[in-house]
Amino acid sequence: MTLMAGHRHDIEHGGEGYRRSRRKAGAADRDGSKFRLPAVAWIGLAFILVTTHVPIVMTLSYSLVRWNLQRPELSKKFVGVENFRNALKLDTFYKSLGATLEMTFGTLVIILVVGLGMALLINRPFRGRAVVRTLMFAPFLVPPTTSALMWKTTMLDPGHGLVNWIGGLHTDWLAKYPMGVIVAITAWQWAAFTMLILYAGLQNEDLSVKEAARCDGAGVFRVFRHVTLPHLMPHFEVPLVLGTVFVSQLLDPIFMLTQGGPGSKTTTAAYQIYQLAFEASNIGLGSAYAIIVVALYALVMLLLVAAMRIYRRRGGGG
């Protein structure tokens, strides 16, 4: 999201004492300002890049090498793209991509719908609003490991779990719907985040437009559809982008609850990479796999950004 935010806002403090319009931002970006990045910032930037990019380069180099810790008799050796070819041949590769999509998409749909619903519910004055907002936001502050543990042992346990008791059921949720449980737990946390962002967006809404629409005879739903929703559209960006990034890479609930199983039902790409590197000790293959996944992530993010740009240009949203 920094990418998108960056392009739109860079110029607001042009240094010339006025704010340029958003439209001109792109052009002014290129002729730039006379300032250079100060030394402190340079050091910090270098520090970040070394920490986050050196591993990427290392992974890239590992991916071109035959390197399996369990088979020391095969010495480390440069093998070109062989690891990539092998990764693409694996059945599990496509399965893990499918599982990742399932987890990410399922979670995103739920958090956007539920998050919006919760934001709308608290976007009107009532007794105890602050308490309700706090209750709704709380799940986001629970560590994902704790969240997985909590849900497994106190909520979904087939014997003494609260869900079965309230529903009068005897379901072993985790065994029956492993991916469903992971999606539900993840969505539980990220819906809270989405709620907060969308609520902030709703608070910014220009009420006079809404009143005007209502005076023109538009009903509650039409006002929502034609006034509130378009206003809210850019606010979906943050949960959508952040959610995609974080959820698709999430390992905690899988690690804590299913270990990728049963079978490979909950083996996402991230978990598969972990297994290849740490359990199968096949560093070369795991790294090649990781590089492919990173490339796919980058592609998805670019498409997302492009879609938002197009949406904006067509006059939607802010």
Place this chain on the structure above:
Amino acid sequence: MVSKTVTRSRLTNWALTGAAWLTGVVVAAPIIWTVMTSFKTERSAVSNPPTVVFRPVLDGYRKAFEDAKFTRAILNSGEITVVAVVMAVLIGYPIAYALTIRPIRRRAAVLFLLVTTRIMPIPAAIFPFFTIVRMVDLFDSPVPLMWIYGAANAPLAVWMLRSYLRDIPSEVVDAAAVDGARPVQVSLRIVTPMVIPSIAAVSVLIAVFAWIEFFIAVSLTAYDAVTLPAFLAGFISGKGLYIGQLSAVSVITIIPIVTLGFVVQKPLMRGFANAVR
């Protein structure tokens, strides 16, 4: 959604308020229930049907703190979180400043570089981390975690701080510059004091991320430097049956960030809202 109009009947208002309360309670139910369970005896924690009314006991907490590894994990997590937050803010603030108050050349390139730090899936970076940490003999030490959390969260600090710094009217900065203040003075005396609350909000967000990080911690620690989430992973396999104790441990992992989170809920919200404006 707005109840100011007279058209909405009282009944609808009541229904909406009820729905809001019900949703809030349902959403927070797992947390509330875990807190309740943490004060139960082991026997009543696993009773079926669950006990709703009970006499609270501290058995779970007592047993949790008897575990030396747990107290160590709390201290480690606290220490690592504090260092990581300080690092991320110290790194992130000057960059955010240079990108916003005094826009520099090639802002877009710098921002793009910062975005690229987030696309690597952690498991793909973990093996290099592991290799390097082993090489410099820092396995099971808190230092690599402080370093990684600090550096990896700095881009987030940049992004959030930018959204706050944009709120400062450029006239303020310009006026100070006209009065002859040097850029460093403008920054330290005028701009920075204005964004202290925002820096607090950002710090909390980063603290949350450092406090909850699991994967890197579990891969780079074993005993001495184990953090709370990594401790929990061991807990589930070893003591999965002690629900009361487990709930007590869960509550302890939640309390610090929930407390901090509520304190800065509003500035956080504003930061995110600004970031999309």
